Amino acid sequence: MSAEELVERRVGEDDRARSARELIELLQELRVVLPGVQVLFAFLLTVPFSAGFADVGPVQQKIFFGTLICTALSAGLLIAPSAHHRMLWRKQAREQRLQAANRLAIAGIALLVPAMVGVVFMVTEIIFDAVLASLATAIVSAFFVYVWFVLPLRYRANGD
Numbered sequence: 012m013s014a015e016e017l018v019e020r021r022v023g024e025d026d027r028a029r030s031a032r033e034l035i036e037l038l039q040e041l042r043v044v045l046p047g048v049q050v051l052f053a054f055l056l057t058v059p060f061s062a063g064f065a066d067v068g069p070v071q072q073k074i075f076f077g078t079l080i081c082t083a084l085s086a087g088l089l090i091a092p093s094a095h096h097r098m099l100w101r102k103q104a105r106e107q108r109l110q111a112a113n114r115l116a117i118a119g120i121a122l123l124v125p126a127m128v129g130v131v132f133m134v135t136e137i138i139f140d141a142v143l144a145s146l147a148t149a150i151v152s153a154f155f156v157y158v159w160f161v162l163p164l165r166y167r168a169n170g171d
Contacts, residue, residue: 078129088119
């Protein structure tokens with residue numbers, strides 16, 4: 012057992028109780044992120060029906076489509092752990108579900124980055140121009156990658 016696992020384990024908590032707690036924590040975290048993804052997806056579903064969408068150029072259409080697909084896949088990956096939880100209810104596969112749910116959540120969050128920056132690009136390019144949109148997208152992308160992935164990986168590497 013690693014030092015990290017010893018630190019995370021609560022006093023008197025066995026493997027089964029730890030897995031149950033961690034699964035509950037993960038599902039709670041997903042309850043925080045999912046409404047935002049669902050709102051983004053709903054917004055994207057309405058965009059093609061707005062009056063100005065007919066004037067969107069081919070590059071913007073491709074970016075919109077990629078953003079829509081990334082958002083749909085992100086939502087699917089982030090919802091999957093709850094679906095697994097329901098489908099495998101009382102099947103004693105908690106540790107396997109926890110590991111799979113963790114991977115699915117990370118993949119869902121990873122796809123949320125291009126989804127969100129795609130929206131930033133589209134809106135910024137419509138309001139301003141492609142240069143400013145590219146700059147804003149690069150800054151927002153770097154921000155998400157740093158706070159969502161680099162920082163946690165640094166903590167992990169330092170044992171914090």
